[in-house]
Amino acid sequence: MPRLLRQFAVLGEPVESESGEWALRYDEDGRAVIAHRNGEITWAAGEVGSLRLELDGVFAVYDGPAVVWRGDAPVRSYSALHVTDEGDGVLLDDGLPVYSLRTGPIEAVSLGDRAPVAEIIGNRILKSANGKRTVVRQDEHAGLVHKRRFTGGGMITVVQPDEARTLQQPDTWLTWRFLDSDGSGAWELVLVDAAGEVRWIHGRGRFDPTGAHPADPTADHRAADDANFVAWLESGLDIEAYCVTVIHDVDPDEALRRFGATDAEISTATWPELLRRARYEEADWHQVVAAFALGPHTLLVEDNGWEGSNRPDLSRGTFAVSSYCSINADSVFLVSRDGDTLATFQENCPGDAEGSDIDVLTKALAEMGIDDPRAFDEDDENFLEDLELLCRVAEVRPTIADVTAPARVAILPR
Template sequence: MPEALLQFHTLDEPVGSRSGRWELRYDADGRAVIADQDGTVTWSAGAAGVLRLEPSGVFAVYSRDEVVWRGDVQVVKYTALRVSDDGDAVLYDDGFPVHSVLHGPIEPVSLGDRAPVTEIRHNRFIRSANGKRTVYRTADGTGLVYRTRLGPGLASIVVLQPAEVRRAEQPDTWLTWRFLDDGVHGAWRLVLIGPDDAVHWVFGRERGIARGAGSDDDGDAPEWLAKGLKADSAYCITVIHDVDPDEALRRFGALDMQIFTATWTQLRRRADFEDLDSEGLIVAAFALGPHTLLVEDGGHEAVDRPDLSLGTFAVSSFRSADDDHRFLVSEDGEALASFTHGLASLAEGADPTVLTEPLAEMGIDDIDEFDDDDDSLLDDVELLCQVAGVSPEIADVTGPARGAILRRPDVRRRRFAHSS
């Protein structure tokens, strides 16, 4: 027997409470009711017909293809309906109770950012101080739902299984969050703490969810990229000629008050502590003689920004973890050459021949023939260095840099401010 009726679904078979005593089913007249095994009814639809859960009004009864009754429930958002062991039916939003059919709206009760696991039940929850993380009971009361807001309209949901929850139901302990830092990486983690504030348990540690130190195999990536920036497989790097790091960051979209000095490791750890969502963006600017190397962590803004080259010259290369690749050469705000997927032979722009001599320096005299060879892979980082005329070393990216922690919408809004 199903334990829930999902939004947009019709009641095709009875939905039972956890004990099995109460059911949402059709009676002898074809009307949807909540009734127990003795026939006691606590709720019934306003007409006979097929019951369906809909986003507007929630309850709708259909006779053939026509709506013959609607039961208006003022719920903004929900995902499923469950029958409870007291003869009620409760609407849930991703496992959190929001409305009782018999008693109306269920007001959430915040326990703050820490509470004993046994107190997190029904409509009682804990939420991190920044509001991004929430823990509440599963609809059946046996597990916990750990919800993390990743950005506008985006969230991840992990369910702590009953056995794991029982292990966390220890006396004189509280479930909360701590920023755990191993000296290389840091992250906010769901933990169980005792009266002395010592951490007794870290969610996900035994599952290997924590970010690891990574592989020692850096492949063919140059040392400054692989070891200095820890970005051998995914990166967005840009060289801007004849501007200092602060000016490069301003062009990118940072305000003077947002720019500070830190090493790349310190910058990433600070961003971890600030708990950035998907709209957050980390960018560092390293001096390379008269030029600046701009590095984005998890971003790809610069490769779409020929305006970074206003009054000068710039080269950008982006590669994602799933091998999406883009390359851009620009001068004075105009794209000279751009290509994707590592196929320089398909470069477009005002002057794709800007790539010819750098490719020749790499031993590629015929780029069409090179791209047609399935065994040939373009080294985009070497091409960037050849086009930009730079040779970064690990010391260039491991010392103090100028950096900023930004939000993507702000960056995009300010992108033309420098040229106005």
């Protein structure tokens, strides 16, 4: 028998409690009830019909296609209904009990950001200081549900029940550590001992403190070819989605100020150090930007950003070129002077350029063998090398050495 009725599911066969003594089922009249084997009923739907869990009021009873009754459980988020051995129906949010049909809302009890695994159960949860990370466990037979929240979404991973039970060791605590595992670091769910040593890492199993550390990725970066137009981004910065902007005749600090940074928010770091700091601070909805000096000019690089391609004002009193490409290959190219948009186009289609002086692209495109931009756009086999275009229009040639040197950096709230 199933142990849960999940959101948007229709009740079919009974959903039983752990002991099997209680179940959510239909009675002889076809009404959904929570009942004991001896016939005692602790909850009943308001009408006869098929019970379905929904968003609006949670409970809905259907007679054919028509809704004949809705419940009124005041919950904002839930994923399933669980029947307890006390005859209660409890709504769970990914394992965390949030509402009892008998007593109402269930408040979570935070154990802080460090606790023995055995203590994480029911409404007793592990919670990071900033509230962005939690670990919950429905009961002693369930796994550990690790939830990470960030603006616009979140991520859920699960420590399976068998592995969770092996973590219930004396004098150990489940917590988070910021580990340097990929060159920039990340918050990891770990088990530590009384000395604070990491004994287990979620997703990697038992931790071997004598294991080899990954090689310094900059060694390969520096061996890459500095002569092409993309090595500085692909090898020097090791990013695929990007927004990069060249601003003429301003220094890095001034470029960051134009971006919105105050002097107090500007510091010095390498690109990996900046990303590590952003992960440590869990700056998931912030502008993470580095400003690299290119002689008298500045190269602005945004981590998972897009703002430069929408900011002709960055060019006030000077000249700027920006190119944006998302992980989904959405793109914007912008050329501006003194706050005026000279040329801009999207989806790598220079033939669709608009602005007050689209001829600013002509010389650079011709150098790339594109004499007729519209004809270029119409040929599906063509692909515009936007970074080469940026370098040619801005008349700069960034190198790997430029972007692996310390930069002026800032992390700004959006």
